Amino acid sequence: xxxxxxxxxxxxxxxxxxxxxxxxxxxxxxxxxxxxxxxxxxxxxxxxxxxxxxxxxxxxxxxxxxxxxxxxxxxxxxxxxxxxxxxxxxxxxxxxxxxxxxxxxxxxxxx
Amino acid sequence: xxxxxxxxxxxxxxxxxxxxxxxxxxxxxxxxxxxxxxxxxxxxxxxxxxxxxxxxxxxxxxxxxxxxxxxxxxxxxxxxxxxxxxxxxxxxxxxxxxxxxxxxxxxxxxxxxxx
Numbered sequence: 001x002x003x004x005x006x007x008x009x010x011x012x013x014x015x016x017x018x019x020x021x022x023x024x025x026x027x028x029x030x031x032x033x034x035x036x037x038x039x040x041x042x043x044x045x046x047x048x049x050x051x052x053x054x055x056x057x058x059x060x061x062x063x064x065x066x067x068x069x070x071x072x073x074x075x076x077x078x079x080x081x082x083x084x085x086x087x088x089x090x091x092x093x094x095x096x097x098x099x100x101x102x103x104x105x106x107x108x109x110x111x
Numbered sequence: 112x113x114x115x116x117x118x119x120x121x122x123x124x125x126x127x128x129x130x131x132x133x134x135x136x137x138x139x140x141x142x143x144x145x146x147x148x149x150x151x152x153x154x155x156x157x158x159x160x161x162x163x164x165x166x167x168x169x170x171x172x173x174x175x176x177x178x179x180x181x182x183x184x185x186x187x188x189x190x191x192x193x194x195x196x197x198x199x200x201x202x203x204x205x206x207x208x209x210x211x212x213x214x215x216x217x218x219x220x221x222x223x224x225x226x
Binding site for chain 2: 034038042043044046049051087091092098099100101102103104
């Protein structure tokens, strides 16, 4: 699976939007972009995934650059509960399902 | 609610004493995974089962074994735990098929302490 690059940490204020960037310049045409997050002392949880088009779900939005070399996870209104480590992971459509976690971005949310 | 359950949440064992961690799922998923997460690090895949097919990661130590007696249950056996095996152990499941779209559902983890 191709590699991703994320900032080590970011800060946000409560109730403000948060844009978490991810660079994946070596992405292949068959790689899906997945985001997971891990709250303190919990297992990771799935947030969103996409291939080419922007995606929205109840948790977040995923904006994918036209060349697919970068993407941004958007939390529309951060809450204290969104403080977590966010992982951007590429999954090849031919892979059997393994997730290769990078270091992720630790998001802090200030009241 | 359908979910992934790990027992126990906290496990203490002695150096060299075999220990078994368990995972069960009510999602009826085909694939079950075990990850190891050491303090301040990202989760690292140890192995996974696709139905009854076992897939070991190349760098998983021989000290770690797994069993999947049926669809719902999967066990992680550590034959001779060392101090370096102290970590959070995460179980996850996925439907399989779907390949790149397949999403994983994680349990809360078992934190293993080795004395």
